[in-house]
Structure formats: C-alpha cells, structure tokens
Amino acid sequence: MLKVTEWSIEALRSRFPQCTIKRCCHPKTRQTSRYIQIMIQGYDEDIHYEYRIDRAWKGWVELHFEKEWKKKYASLIELLIEHTEGREDLIWEEWCWGYRCRHSKEIDTIEDLCQTLSEMKTTFDPFFSESQESTSKATAWELPSDSSWTPSDNQVDLYERRYAEVARLHLTIPNYQRIYCWEERHVKCLLDDVFEHIASAGDTPYRLGTLILHAHDGHYDIIDGQQRLITLALLLSALGIKTSLLKEKLTSKQSKAYVAYNKHLIQKYVDRRIPQAGKRTEQAESLLQRIELSVLILQNTSIDLAYTFFSHQNSRGVALSDYDLLKAHHLRYIPLGNEGQAQHVTEVWNQMIEEGRQVGQETQPDYVRTLDTYIYRLRKWMRKAECDDRTGNYRIKRAYEAAALIDEIPPFGESFHFNEPIQGGAHFFSYVERHRHKYHAFCQTKEYSTLHTTMQGGSFQWYRDAIESVLFAYFLKFDSYYLSEALVLIMRIVLQHRYEHARAIKASIVRHVGASELVLSIAQATSPTFFLAEARDRVQELTYPNDMTKIMQAMQSKAKSINQSLRSRIVVTSMKNIHQ
Numbered sequence: 001m002l003k004v005t006e007w008s009i010e011a012l013r014s015r016f017p018q019c020t021i022k023r024c025c026h027p028k029t030r031q032t033s034r035y036i037q038i039m040i041q042g043y044d045e046d047i048h049y050e051y052r053i054d055r056a057w058k059g060w061v062e063l064h065f066e067k068e069w070k071k072k073y074a075s076l077i078e079l080l081i082e083h084t085e086g087r088e089d090l091i092w093e094e095w096c097w098g099y100r101c102r103h104s105k106e107i108d109t110i111e112d113l114c115q116t117l118s119e120m121k122t123t124f125d126p127f128f129s130e131s132q133e134s135t136s137k138a139t140a141w142e143l144p145s146d147s148s149w150t151p152s153d154n155q156v157d158l159y160e161r162r163y164a165e166v167a168r169l170h171l172t173i174p175n176y177q178r179i180y181c182w183e184e185r186h187v188k189c190l191l192d193d194v195f196e197h198i199a200s201a202g203d204t205p206y207r208l209g210t211l212i213l214h215a216h217d218g219h220y221d222i223i224d225g226q227q228r229l230i231t232l233a234l235l236l237s238a239l240g241i242k243t244s245l246l247k248e249k250l251t252s253k254q255s256k257a258y259v260a261y262n263k264h265l266i267q268k269y270v271d272r273r274i275p276q277a278g279k280r281t282e283q284a285e286s287l288l289q290r291i292e293l294s295v296l297i298l299q300n301t302s303i304d305l306a307y308t309f310f311s312h313q314n315s316r317g318v319a320l321s322d323y324d325l326l327k328a329h330h331l332r333y334i335p336l337g338n339e340g341q342a343q344h345v346t347e348v349w350n351q352m353i354e355e356g357r358q359v360g361q362e363t364q365p366d367y368v369r370t371l372d373t374y375i376y377r378l379r380k381w382m383r384k385a386e387c388d389d390r391t392g393n394y395r396i397k398r399a400y401e402a403a404a405l406i407d408e409i410p411p412f413g414e415s416f417h418f419n420e421p422i423q424g425g426a427h428f429f430s431y432v433e434r435h436r437h438k439y440h441a442f443c444q445t446k447e448y449s450t451l452h453t454t455m456q457g458g459s460f461q462w463y464r465d466a467i468e469s470v471l472f473a474y475f476l477k478f479d480s481y482y483l484s485e486a487l488v489l490i491m492r493i494v495l496q497h498r499y500e501h502a503r504a505i506k507a508s509i510v511r512h513v514g515a516s517e518l519v520l521s522i523a524q525a526t527s528p529t530f531f532l533a534e535a536r537d538r539v540q541e542l543t544y545p546n547d548m549t550k551i552m553q554a555m556q557s558k559a560k561s562i563n564q565s566l567r568s569r570i571v572v573t574s575m576k577n578i579h580q
Contacts, residue, residue: 001053001057001058001106001107001108002051002059002107002108002109002110002112003053004034004035004036004053008110009036011110011114012036012038012051012113012117015114016038016114016117018041019038019039019041020038020039021036021038021039022037022039034052034053035050035051035052035053036050037049037050038050038051038117040128042128043128045066046065046066046067046068046069046072046073046098047063047064047066047069047073047128048063048064049061049062049063049117049120049121050063050064051107051113058106059106059107059108059113060103060106060107061102061103061105061107061113061116061120062100062102063100063101063102063120063124064097064098064099064100065077065099065100066097066098067098076127077099079127079253079256080124080127082253082257083123083127083257084101084123088104089103089104089105090102090103090104090123091103091104101120101124103116103119103120125264126260126261126263126264126265127257157297158295158296158297159294159295159297160292160293160294160295161293161295162205162288162289162291162292163208163232163287163288163289163290163291163292163293164288164289166211166229166295167232167233167236167243167245168243169213169219169220169244170218170219170220170244171213171219171220171222171229171243171244171245171248172219172220172221172222172248173221173222173226173248174214174221174223175327175331175342175343175346177222177223177226177328178226178324179250179252179254179255179258180226180227180230180250180252180255180258180259181227181254181255181258182227182230182231182258182262183258184261184262184265186227186231187231187262187265187266188265188269190231190232191235191269193206194206194235194287194291195273197290198286198287198290203290205290205291205292206290206291206292207292207293208228208291208292209225209228209293210225210293210294210295210296211224211225211228211229211294211296212224212225212297212298213225213295213296213297213298214297214298215297215298220297223298225293229245230245230246230259231262231266232287232291233245233246234246234259234262234266235266235270235287236284236287236288237263238267238269238270238280239270239274239280239281239283239284240280240281240284241281241284241288251343251346251347251350252350252353322394322396322397323367323396325394325397326396326400326401326428327346327349329397329401329402329424330402330424330425330426330428330429331345331346331425333402333424333425333426334425341426345426345429348429348433349429352365352366352367352432352433352436353365353367366436366439367432367436370432370435370436370439371432371435373465373468374435374439374468374469374473376395376396376399377466377469377510377513377514378418378419378469378472378473378519379399379418379419380514381513381514381517381518381519381520382419382519382520382523384514386511387507387510387511387514400422401422401424402422402423402425403421403422403424411427416430416434416435418435418473418476419523435476438472438475438476439472442472442475445475445483446484446566447471447480447483447484447487447566448468448471450562450565450566451464451467451468451487451491451562452464454558454561455467455558455562459498460555460558462504462506463494463497463498463504463509463555466494466509466510466512466513467487467490467491467494469513470490470494470513470518470519470522471486471487471490473518473519473522473523474486474490474531477522477523477525478528478531482528482571482572484566484569484570485532485570485571485572485575486528486531486532486535487562488562488563488566488570488575488578488579489532489535489536489539489575489578490518490535491559491562491579492539492542492578492579493516493518493535493539494509494513494516495555495556495559496512496542497509497512498551498552498555499544499545499548499552499555500545502549504551518535521535532572532575536574536575539578544556559579560579562579563576563577563578563579
C-alpha cells in the first residue's frame with residue numbers, strides 16, 4: 001500500500017502537472033492520509049479520479065461519480081460501461097457515495113499509482129472531453145452553409161472542389177451507411193500525409209480521392225467518403241472550426257465511441273504539432289484550401305440509384321459485410337416519405353449489431369448465430385439446397401435479399417415462418433428482430449445450455465451447431481413443449497453421421513442433416529407428437545457400429561451425459577434412455 005504523504009502528493013503533481021490534485025478530507029482527521037482526488041478539467045468535484053485506501057489498508061485507483069451522479073452523469077456512465085465491456089481489470093459498481101469504476105491493480109508504489117492513473121485517463125478522458133464539448137457554452141467559428149452548388153439537369157454531376165467548398169455543404173449520414181469506424185492507424189496516416197504534404201509541397205493541392213453524395217431536399221447524403229469526412233471534420237474542430245457534419249446525430253454507440261476517441265487523438269496530435277493556438281486558424285485555412293476532392297453528386301434522384309453507387313463503390317474499397325449490404329438493400333424498399341420508419345428500423349438494427357453472446361471462446365452477435373447459422377441452414381435444408389458455410393462470398397446477403405414479386409399481386413400476411421419468402425423493406429427487419437428474440441429465448445432453455453456446455457471444441461462443436469439448428473426449428477414451431485424429447489431424438493439422428501464416418505468434416509455433417517429431412521418433418525408436423533413419433537421410429541432403426549473408435553466412443557459418452565442430465569425433464573418413458 002502506498003501511503004498518502006506530502007511526498008507522494010507532490011510526486012503525483014509533478015507527473016500530472018495539468019491536473020488539479022488535492023486531498024479529499026479535512027486535515028487532522030484519520031482520512032487525511034487515505035484519500036487523494038485528481039480533478040477532471042471542465043467538471044465539478046462530483047466527478048474525479050481518486051486514490052483511495054480502504055479499510056483493509058489496500059490502495060486502489062478509482063473513477064468516482066458522486067452526489068447528483070444519476071441526474072448529471074447517468075448517460076455518460078452508461079457509455080463508459082459499454083466502452084469498457086470485456087475489461088476484466090475495471091470493476092463498475094454503485095456504492096454509498098455514488099457510482100465508481102475501480103482498477104483491479106493494487107497500488108504499492110508511486111510508480112504503480114502513476115501508471116494506473118495514466119491508464120485510467122487514457123481510457124476515459126476522451127469521453128470526458130467529448131461530453132464536455134457537447135455541453136460547453138463556448139462556440140467556435142462555424143463555416144457558413146453553401147448554396148453555390150446548383151444542380152444541373154443531369155442525374156449525375158462530377159465536380160473538382162476544394163475541401164473548403166465541401167465542408168460548407170449540409171452533409172448528412174444516411175441510414176444505409178456503415179458506422180464510423182476508423183482506427184488510430186487510419187487517423188494517423190491521414191494526418192501525417194496531409195500535414196507533410198502542406199509543409200513540403202508548396203502550393204500543390206493534396207488530392208484526397210473521390211466523394212459520392214446524394215443531393216436531395218437541401219442536403220447531401222454521404223454515400224462514399226464518410227470515414228474521411230468525419231475525420232477531417234474532427235481535425236477542423238481541433239483547429240477551432242466547426243462544420244455542420246459534427247452536428248449529425250449518430251445512432252450507433254460504436255460510432256460515438258470512435259468519434260470520442262479519435263477526437264481526443266486528433267486534439268493531442270494538433271497540440272503537439274501546432275502548440276501555438278494563434279497559428280491554428282491559419283493552418284485550418286491552409287487545409288481548407290489545399291485539400292481537393294473529386295465530388296460525384298447524384299442530383300435529386302431516387303434512393304435506388306444512391307444505393308447502387310453505395311454498393312458498387314464500397315465493394316472496391318474496404319469490403320462491406322453481408323449485414324451492411326442487407327441493411328442498405330432493405331432500407332431502399334421503404335417508401336420515400338417514411339423517414340420515421342427508416343430511422344426506427346435503423347436504430348434497432350444498429351443496436352442488434354452491437355450486442356453479443358459468448359459462444360465457445362468467442363463473442364458472437366445474436367444476429368450472426370440466428371441468421372448465419374440457424375435460419376440460413378433451415379431455409380437451405382427445407383429446399384434440399386446445398387449449404388455453403390464459407391464466409392466472405394456474400395452468401396448471407398444473397399440468402400436474405402427481397403424475393404421477386406408480381407406487381408399486380410401485393411404480398412400479404414406476416415407469419416414470420418423461417419422459410420417464408422423475404423419481403424423487401426420493413427418486413428425484413430421485423431423478420432430478423434422476431435427470430436433474434438426467439439433465439440434469445442431459445443438460449444435460456446435448459447436443453448440449449450446442456451447441449452452447449454457439454455459439446456465443445458473441434459468436431460463436437462460442428463455436431464452441436466447442426467443439432468442446435470434443427471432444435472431451433474422445433475423451438476420456433478412448438479416453443480419448449482417436449483423440447484428435451486426433441487433434443488435427444490434429433491441428437492441421435494444427427495450423431496449417426498459420427499458413428500458411420502471415420503472423419504468428421506463440417507460440410508459432410510451439414511449435408512447429412514439436410515438429407516435427413518428433419519427440418520421438413522418439423523415443418524409438416526401439426527403437433528409435437530407427430531414429429532416425435534416419426535423421429536422415434538427412425539431412431540429405433542439406427543444401430544451403433546461394433547468397432548467404435550475412441551472418438552466415436554467419446555461422442556457417445558457426451559450424448560449419454562446430455563441424455564442423463566435431461567432425464568428428469570423427459571416425460572416420455574421410451575425416450576429416457578435413447579443414448580444408452
């Protein structure tokens with residue numbers, strides 16, 4: 001434990017000269033030697049870092065939110081907790097004085113204290129500066145709007161423009177765009193290139209590629225170039241100039257986190273490169289005039305054409321995921337004028353993208369498990385089509401694109417059966433949300449948890465995923481009624497592949513399940529009893545090989561274990577010992 005003395009306080013002040021550091025308690029109390037507060041610039045004392053010695057005489061570094069923390073900082077705390085999710089070294093908790101985050105490292109020396117405090121500040125300070133910025137009453141000079149871009153009669157116009165002209169536009173981020181996600185290396189690369197060019201290339205302009213904008217209703221949707229434009233806007237902000245783009249409301253918490261961190265990163269870069277504040281406006285003017293862009297503008301055209309450009313352009317850069325393209329694909333089916341609906345489904349979709357669940361050693365979003373594994377396979381098996389589990393070939397995008405329609409006959413009904421044709425637009429987002437919620441409920445069942453925890457690793461996991469997919473189809477139709485019985489029967493039919501093959505190949509397992517027609521049997525059954533009776537008859541015809549290998553025996557042992565764990569839940573006597 002590091003004691004709080006005049007020496008330790010002065011040592012801390014010398015390492016953090018920009019911070020106000022003081023004792024928390026009054027002199028001549030026993031607490032005088034047990035607390036130090038490190039204030040956060042721009043905030044009152046309700047929020048601060050603190051070195052605290054607890055009753056067990058152990059020292060900790062903590063971030064404190066005190067007094068009216070619920071009223072003033074609840075949303076900020078929520079953002080910080082989400083940002084640090086998965087950090088085992090940070091412990092969030094409510095306590096008698098407010099809310100706090102404690103670093104798990106026990107402090108024994110002044111070096112421990114300085115190192116841990118630096119780590120905490122690196123993690124949290126970018127968000128404090130961003131939050132302070134958003135609530136600050138001080139205003140920087142803003143670029144005026146620009147109405148000089150007069151549209152032609154053409155659908156598409158190409159301009160060569162200085163960044164000063166682009167920055168004055170009313171730029172907006174459409175719902176179909178991906179999140180802002182530039183990492184530190186991307187930001188530093190752009191900053192180094194821009195500043196080095198301006199410093200060494202005389203009056204030669206710095207070419208920053210092509211932008212694609214969709215002009216309509218007095219503003220310009222960014223189709224391609226979002227990452228560059230937001231980063232440049234953050235750079236201008238650090239130099240004292242505000243653009244309209246930074247007023248855009250970001251719906252994704254991931255985007256907000258990237259913006260907050262990159263803003264902090266860029267500000268530090270500017271502080272180091274241009275320490276004289278008086279020279280920053282001059283540097284900003286140079287950036288505005290020296291950076292040039294080719295700007296492709298789609299003039300007052302439909303969302304379909306904008307989406308076409310979006311898909312094509314991004315396919316030649318950093319590849320969009322299937323889910324980025326699916327969102328864009330189905331948003332274009334929402335009629336113009338329904339912006340509220342488009343905004344709502346986008347917010348729900350972005351939230352879904354950011355949620356995850358532990359699967360084995362990895363965290364997988366629910367939507368990946370639902371669409372990529374379960375529903376994808378079920379739709380393929382119902383059609384006796386080949387399942388392609390490979391990634392990177394846009395198989396998911398193709399699988400969930402809107403089905404073809406006859407204009408004279410509108411679609412009707414929303415049964416949300418996993419095998420129904422995909423309707424374009426809002427129906428698709430509802431389809432995904434419904435199945436994601438069902439998957440969440442499925443994961444709460446005893447059958448799922450037993451199967452998931454017992455069969456892990458290697459080929460066991462491949463068989464488990466195939467069994468889960470079929471069991472999920474059963475759950476979608478019959479909920480949890482006789483779910484244990486369904487599991488042991490499905491498991492026995494699927495695992496027959498293991499008992500008949502010397503090697504377990506994932507693609508072969510998937511083909512085996514498709515050929516078994518288990519999914520078709522579930523779809524055709526009008527009651528659990530019909531499916532269970534049919535599956536039981538099939539199981540009775542199956543046999544184990546006489547010369548089972550060790551891996552086959554290991555698989556049988558796991559199946560027996562699952563069967564035994566669920567024995568008390570199985571009410572059909574004939575199915576209590578399926579795997580014995």
